[in-house]
Amino acid sequence: MSTKPGRFKVIFRDYWSAILFGVSLATIVLGPFALLTIPIGLFFAFRRVGKIRKVIADGKPVDAILTYKRRSKGEWILRYQYAFDGSVYEAVNVVIGWNLYGIKVGDRLNAFVNPTKPTQAYLAKLYLQ
Numbered sequence: 137m138s139t140k141p142g143r144f145k146v147i148f149r150d151y152w153s154a155i156l157f158g159v160s161l162a163t164i165v166l167g168p169f170a171l172l173t174i175p176i177g178l179f180f181a182f183r184r185v186g187k188i189r190k191v192i193a194d195g196k197p198v199d200a201i202l203t204y205k206r207r208s209k210g211e212w213i214l215r216y217q218y219a220f221d222g223s224v225y226e227a228v229n230v231v232i233g234w235n236l237y238g239i240k241v242g243d244r245l246n247a248f249v250n251p252t253k254p255t256q257a258y259l260a261k262l263y264l265q
Contacts, residue, residue, distance in 0.1 A: 140193040141263040146185045149262055151211045151230040153188070156181035191258055195248035196220065200227075200259065202243045205236070212236050214262075218247055220254045227257040 147153045160177030203226070204215035214236075215228045227247070239245070239261070250256040 139264070140189040143182070143185050143189070146188050146263060147181065149231050149233060150184065150188060151232055153181050153184045154232055156184065187256075188258055188263065191250045191256060192248045192260070192263055195257070196251050197260070198247050198249050198257070200245050200247040200257070202239060202241050202245060205239065205241050214239070214259065216245065216247065216257075216259065218249065218257060220249050220251075223254070225249075225254055225257070227255065229259055229262060231262050233262070 141149075147157050156177050160174050160181060198218045198220055200216040200218040202214060202216045204213070206213045210232065212231050212233060213228065214231065215226060217224060217226045219225075246260040247257045248260060
């Protein structure tokens with residue numbers, strides 16, 4: 137059992153969580169529409185954060201190999217492969233960060249896999265450091 141990363145660490149690391157959180161806060165300028173959009177945006181943002189935290193805390197650790205890394209529009213796109221229960225899977229994490237220059241294609245990294253949905257995985261280095 138690993139420790140869960142903090143909610144705000146995930147929000148400011150995971151690209152889609154950050155977008156949902158930011159849009160929720162940005163809709164304050166919409167006046168009456170904010171009463172609807174803020175709760176919906178925050179709901180989806182924290183739902184995604186909860187999913188990532190749960191997989192990291194309760195998932196199975198596996199070795200993954202980074203197969204693709206690209207910086208695009210302020211985010212990093214990381215694709216990696218891993219084996220779980222005799223099958224090979226590929227996952228993609230899109231993250232925000234500037235300290236990913238030390239990770240290279242071909243590196244072996246630790247990932248956590250959701251055992252009930254093995255296509256869902258997250259790299260430990262992105263969320264636990």
